Amino acid sequence: MRISIIGAGYVGLVIGACFAKLGNEVVLIDVDEEKLEAIHNKASPIYEEGLDELLSQVHIEVSTDYQKILPSDIIFICVGTSSDESGSIFLEQITEATKQIAEVVKTREGYCVVAVKSTVAPGTTEELVIPLLETSGRKVGDDFGVCMCPEFLREGKAIYDFMHPARVIIGEYDSKSGDMLYKLYQSFNAPILRTNLRTTEMIKLASNAFLATRITFINEIGNICKQLGIDVYEVAKGMGLDDRIGSGYLNAGLGFGGSCLPKDLKMLISGATEVGYKPTIIEEISSFNDAQPLRFIELLKKHISLKGAVIGLLGLAFKPGTDDVRDSGAIKIVEALLQGGAIVKAYDPMAVKNFSKLFPQIEYVTKEEVLDSDAILIVTEWEEFNKLDYKGKVVVDGRRIVKAREARIYEGICW
Ligand code: UGA
Numbered sequence: 001m002r003i004s005i006i007g008a009g010y011v012g013l014v015i016g017a018c019f020a021k022l023g024n025e026v027v028l029i030d031v032d033e034e035k036l037e038a039i040h041n042k043a044s045p046i047y048e049e050g051l052d053e054l055l056s057q058v059h060i061e062v063s064t065d066y067q068k069i070l071p072s073d074i075i076f077i078c079v080g081t082s083s084d085e086s087g088s089i090f091l092e093q094i095t096e097a098t099k100q101i102a103e104v105v106k107t108r109e110g111y112c113v114v115a116v117k118s119t120v121a122p123g124t125t126e127e128l129v130i131p132l133l134e135t136s137g138r139k140v141g142d143d144f145g146v147c148m149c150p151e152f153l154r155e156g157k158a159i160y161d162f163m164h165p166a167r168v169i170i171g172e173y174d175s176k177s178g179d180m181l182y183k184l185y186q187s188f189n190a191p192i193l194r195t196n197l198r199t200t201e202m203i204k205l206a207s208n209a210f211l212a213t214r215i216t217f218i219n220e221i222g223n224i225c226k227q228l229g230i231d232v233y234e235v236a237k238g239m240g241l242d243d244r245i246g247s248g249y250l251n252a253g254l255g256f257g258g259s260c261l262p263k264d265l266k267m268l269i270s271g272a273t274e275v276g277y278k279p280t281i282i283e284e285i286s287s288f289n290d291a292q293p294l295r296f297i298e299l300l301k302k303h304i305s306l307k308g309a310v311i312g313l314l315g316l317a318f319k320p321g322t323d324d325v326r327d328s329g330a331i332k333i334v335e336a337l338l339q340g341g342a343i344v345k346a347y348d349p350m351a352v353k354n355f356s357k358l359f360p361q362i363e364y365v366t367k368e369e370v371l372d373s374d375a376i377l378i379v380t381e382w383e384e385f386n387k388l389d390y391k392g393k394v395v396v397d398g399r400r401i402v403k404a405r406e407a408r409i410y411e412g413i414c415w
Pocket residue numbers: 119151152153154155156208211215248249250251252253254255256257258259260261318319
């Protein structure tokens with residue numbers, strides 16, 4: 001099929017490369033010429049396992065010119081939808097992209113489908129995207145179709161997740177629109193659920209909110225277990241043996257970060273508030289998660305006074321396998337350390353470049369140099385941290401690195 005993707009961010013780039021690998025003709029549109037140049041030269045602008053190799057195997061046409069999408073059967077909108085502190089999302093990028101698509105749809109002969117992949121609040125595709133597309137003078141249902149088809153990719157595992165989806169959700173304006181997406185996804189070995197647009201938008205948000213709920217739940221159990229001298233990881237193992245519970249997303253620690261879970265909770269909260277409902281559980285999960293890194297600092301303070309102390313961070317990315325630091329727990333931790341007067345040194349195998357844009361004032365060093373600090377904080381569970389020599393050190397661990405237990409003083413956040 002001929003596929004266009006608007007937005008060469010993390011989702012757009014990964015699915016573009018994967019669809020090309022599966023034999024589709026792919027055009028990738030973005031406003032960022034530097035990023036497109038890198039992709040054209042087969043170098044991924046983000047760190048994602050296997051992506052450079054995949055890019056080297058496929059052909060993707062990249063452009064800033066929307067006219068290139070003219071012959072497409074399906075146009076995926078994959079632009080970012082950032083949110084402010086209140087959670088209201090800024091829809092500028094999706095609005096601009098849709099307007100540009102409308103200009104192309106105006107002159108297109110024959111039917112095509114516009115499919116939203118960006119995470120949006122329920123109602124957005126119907127109330128924003130469709131009316132904007134119809135400014136072209138073309139009619140949804142007759143001249144073009146509309147779908148909402150979220151991705152459930154995890155950063156660091158995105159290619160695997162794309163190729164082996166647990167499920168495909170197709171939100172469709174009408175069955176003709178959905179049929180086109182169905183054709184594209186039918187060869188995947190996954191159940192396909194076809195439903196309406198706003199239900200699909202909610203499935204995406206509710207899925208991420210549920211994952212956030214599981215993490216927060218086990219973190220709360222972990223905080224209690226720590227007081228009682230019980231190992232929360234054993235508790236999670238025991239719980240997970242029940243099929244109704246399952247074992248995923250029960251690793252207690254510093255809490256969740258990244259560009260999705262925190263933002264999607266806020267999007268749900270603001271959407272609910274707008275319709276006059278107070279989402280108490282989701283609000284509590286969000287604020288509990290915000291507080292977990294600060295609890296971590298309190299544990300550190302039991303062992304060391306921050307003023308003038310050299311504190312070393314192992315890990316800056318919001319999780320291993322990525323260079324992404326958006327909403328990483330490391331941000332709140334570094335802020336609190338600097339506020340307390342500590343001298344901060346940090347190491348991460350991938351995320352230093354991104355983190356140093358936020359905190360140019362701290363020192364970025366090797367992991368061995370981090371070990372020389374007055375106290376060491378483990379923030380991301382990179383595998384390599386299980387090979388360091390912690391003997392004689394003071395370690396506060398937010399991610400359960402087993403080897404760190406040999407430290408002179410070892411304190412786990414929930415254990
Ligand atoms: C998440 C979802 O898992 C994807 O399905 C979804 O497609 C994606 O958001 C998105 O909406 O685009 P991602 O943000 O890449 O994916 O990260 P996860 O692997 O889900 O981890 C999120 C955070 O939770 C990380 O900070 C991780 O360290 C933390 N986490 C995860 C825990 O603290 N404990 C766990 O047991 C699992």
